Amino acid sequence: MESTCTAFAGELWIATGPAADVREALRVFDDPAAGPVLVFDDRTGRQIDLDMRVDEPARGRGRPKLGVIAGEVTLLPEHWEWLRAQRGGASITLRRLIDEAAKARPLDAARQARDATYHFLTAIAGDRPHFEDAIRALYAGQKDRFDALTADWAVGIRDHATSLAQAAWAAE
Template identity: 50%
Template structure:
């Protein structure tokens, strides 16, 4: 399969009522569109990056919510101004010994290893993330549709033509969103 940009913005959402796409775009726009709806049909909202269903608070905003100041973030360990966050890593003693012998110490060596792995595995990680996002969405909205199991197998096997053929009879908006999510799969 080809490696292409899925076009999903980092904070992009898509909302469905049944199998019909009723809103898409940045979080604020989707919330505004959903608040303006008159019907009471259940709405399912999905994160376009991960394919995960999410819950949105669609209650009307009050003046106190709009004017409220955000709480200051708690002080954390690391160098937050540089984007450095301290976390725990569990390694065997021989791993720590090797890391500590590296120029710059354990932190520098770990950063270099991670960056090298990110470069080497970038395309594979993109394919995996695309397949997982597609499957999450597909499971949530189309898990009971015909050929769901076979479509899932085709998705994870990388059989794009077979996947597209299996979902061809599914509702149009669902197929369109699946195509967008699975563009890198």
């Protein structure tokens, strides 16, 4: 699944989507009075630097057409031995173990959603009225209180924060 990002200029929501789409939206956006442009990784809620250069096909190890990215894993010799003995080999076994762990821990998705919402709001709305109370409501799982505390915020900021927090509310 491709990750998405979101761009804001001040309080103005510009675009949400894959980096290439957001990059294109920023290329045509022209309103210097809107404020500084901030781009956020929707998975983490953290501000990112979006490379405005044209996307070029990645060349490297792995199987990029399938979305497989090569990386490095450091294990002890007995771990490598165990992995080699598994049906399908090390890569398939590691992917299966990660998928199983992710399914077994749905609360991690809620925690990640809360943390992403927190990081986003801290960067863009830390000076808003009721910010601290809204964060407390977010971590307490109080959706109605969170909605009430953020009701007067800029629509784009409020709606994006609510969108990021969806998995947290769903786990309640």
